[in-house]
Structures are given as C-alpha cells and as structure tokens.
Amino acid sequence: MDKGSLASALGSPAAFGQSQFALTRGNAFEAKVKADGGAELLRLAHEKLDRGAVPPAEAPVHVPDLSAAGPEGRTARTALALREAATGTPGAWTLLDHPMLALDVAGSPAFLEPDAVVVHPDGSWTVVEIKSFPLLDGSADAAKVGAAARQAAVYVLALEQVAARLAPAPRVRHRVLLVCPKDFSNLPTASAVDVRKQRAVTDRQLARLTRIEEITDALPEGVCFSPGLPAEELTASVDAVPAAYAPECLSTCELAFHCRARSREAGAVTSLGRPVRAELGGLSTVEEVLAAARGETGDPDDPAVAALRRAARLRAEALATAGARPGAAAGAGDGEVSACR
C-alpha cells in the first residue's frame, strides 16, 4: 500500500520529504547535468570511470526514448533499450534518462527509477545518481554520500536482474557515478563511489525479508488498508495490527504521526525512544513504570524495577533536601514520582 496516502486518509499526513525549494533546485541541477543530450554527464562518466574508452565527444551517443504507459510498460521499455544498447552500434555510449527498473522485494515487484544509467562502449552498465548537495574540494557530507550509495546499490541489484536475463550478461559496474554541484557553484562535478558493501548488505536484507503473503496471512480477518475507506474503518484496520512506535519512525515512516499519537494515548514507553524501552525490560507503559517505581507493582529482583525504585528514592531525598532549604520552592509533585514524556 501507499503509506503516504494511508497517513493522509487517517488524518495524520506525513511531514517529511524535500521542500519545494530543494526540489526545484534539484530538478534544475539535474536538467543542467543532462542538457545537450547528456554530453556533460557522459563526459564525467568517461573521466571518472572509463578513461580507456573513446571519449563520448568522439563516439556515437544514443539517448533512447523510454516513455511508455505505466510502470510495467516503462520497465519493459527500459529492458528493451538496454538489450538494444548491448547489441547495437559497437563503441557507442548510451544514456538512459530516468529508466525504470523492477526489483523483487519479498515476492512483489518494486519499481525503481534511477536518475540515469550509462551503457559504456564495452557494454558495461553504470548507475548514475544526481544529488544537489555540494562536493567541496572533491569530498561531501559522509552521511549524504552513504545514503546515496545505499540508494544506488538497490539500483545496481535491480540492474543485475535485468542483465541476468541477457546472454551474454552485461557487466553491471559496482562503482556508481555520483554527480553533485562543484563547491558552491551550480557546475556539475562527479565522484566514483564503490557500492560493493552496500550492495552485499542490501542483497542479504532482501533475501531475509518475510514474504508479503506470510505477512498478509497473519492479518486479522477483514482488515483492509484502502485509503478510500471511511477514516473510522481505516483507523480500526490500522489499530488491528501491532505497532512499536519509536521516535526514529519520524524520519523513516509515513505513518509516524498516527503511530505517535496512538503510542502516547496508550502511554507506551516506546514513544520515549528505543534505548529507554530497552532499559525498562518488561515494563511497557508509563503507568507500569510509575507503579513499579512507587513500589506498588513489579518484582524487586528485576534490575529495571530495582533501578526505578532507587531513582525514586534519590529523587524523593533530593526534593526533601531542596524543600528543607530556606526559600526553596516545593518540588514538582512534592516527592511524587513523575515521568517526563
């Protein structure tokens, strides 16, 4: 399902994503990189990855039309263009602008759209990622490069599935081309990024994913996530599936605002973060934590319960000491244990 649409239908739309300004800037930069039939992009691919080949300025260059109806049609058109590039003019460079690839994820096809794929004169394929963060003196923010490498590694895996269907199978390069603005200008520059590690990790993760049929088999009878359903019905369906919200969800999942509200309503300790949850062992709600700290419930031999009681004692002592000082204001809760959510 499209979780973004589901979140909107539930009344808690996702708030992450690029700003309109960043999108416009990114699109303008990408258009500049691909202008002139991709002349600059191919020049960078030659310079950074394939200096031994004939420069694109001196060789035939193909930029096939990849338009087709729907993702399946575009995927088929991309596969055809890659096959034609493999058997077409020898020594030519081919640029696939926004190809569409399908990758099997847990038994269901996921459609992926790299910024570009370059077919080199030797028939090998390179994934191109165009980003709007700058390369300063040849290096960039490591976290952003890492994210781009992980993204490109998924495209490499999808391309390998296409290559495996051809005979002989073309080589998919494991060094991708990362194109960024140079320093603080709008001029494109590029860096070759080795994604072998990210590719191997993603491949292992994909192989371990639970099949979608197994997940749907485990759903309660009658559950449906269609965003067209009335909000109440949809909320009941989503609530029928256990969720373990954590603040980390805010940057990765479209349903984060919905799950955060539910988690807070239930007083779940997960909303305080995974490390806090791990420290609290079997205590799963704030109420349970407070009761354990007050000595009303919980096994005193449980390290989490013992630590909570010790903390409650220390807090009470600190408040009593503060209260005994002349002019000191009464502490919040006056010795009561409270939790900060």
Ligand code: SF4
């Ligand atoms: S718990 Fe987190 S990851 Fe799971 S659906 Fe909710 S927000 Fe998404």
